[in-house]
Amino acid sequence: MAIDMPDRIAQIAAKITPAATVLGVGINYQGYMASVRCMAYLDSISETFAPNILPTDTESQKEQKNQFFRANPKKGLMVYLRSPTNQDFEVGLIDLYNVKPVFLAGIDEYFSGITIYGIRFGWRIIAKIIDRGFGLLQNNTGAGKQNDWLSITGYVEEKSGLLQDHNNIVYNFIQ
Secondary structure, three states: OEEEOOOEEEEEEEEEEOOEOEEEEEOOOOEEEEEEEEEEEOOOOOOOOOOOOOOOOOHHHHHHHHHHHHOOOOEEEEEEEEOOOOOEEEEEEEEEOOOOOOEEEEOHHHHOOOOOEEEOOOOEEEEEEEOOOOOOOOOOOOOOOOOOEEEEEEEEEEOOEEEEEOOEEEEEOOO
C-alpha cells in the first residue's frame, strides 16, 4: 500500500560565468518542474531594446517588430536534459540579448507546452552558452563595464511516497 507524503519544494539555482560556460543542475528528486527561468547580464554586446508591441498593431506589424528585435546582437543558451546514462536530449535554444537592466527568459516553457513538466530521479538539466555570431560570455574591462553572467533559478515540486507491506516500510522512492 502506498502512503502519500507531503510535497516538498526543491530549489534549482546555478550561475554561468565566462570561466564556466556550461552548467549542470542535478535533479536528485523526481517531481514536477513548476518554474525555471534565466536572467542574463551581457555587457559584451551592444544594448538593445525590447520591441514596443501596441494593442493596435496588426499581425504584420508585430512580426516586423519582432524580426527587427531578433536581428540584434545575441548570445545563445542551449538547454538539454541529460539522462542517467549521460545521453543528452536537446530541449531548446534561447537567444540572449543585452536588454537593461537584465534580460529575462522562461526556460520551463521550452520543456513542454503544459504548465508543469515531470522530472525523474537522476536526470540533469544542462545549459550551455553557444556562439550565435557574437562570441561566448566575456570578462569585460573598462569604466562602468561588468563581466557577462547568466543565472538559472526555479523550483521543482518534489513528489514522494512510501510503500508499505504489513506495516513495514519497503521503499521510499525519493532519495
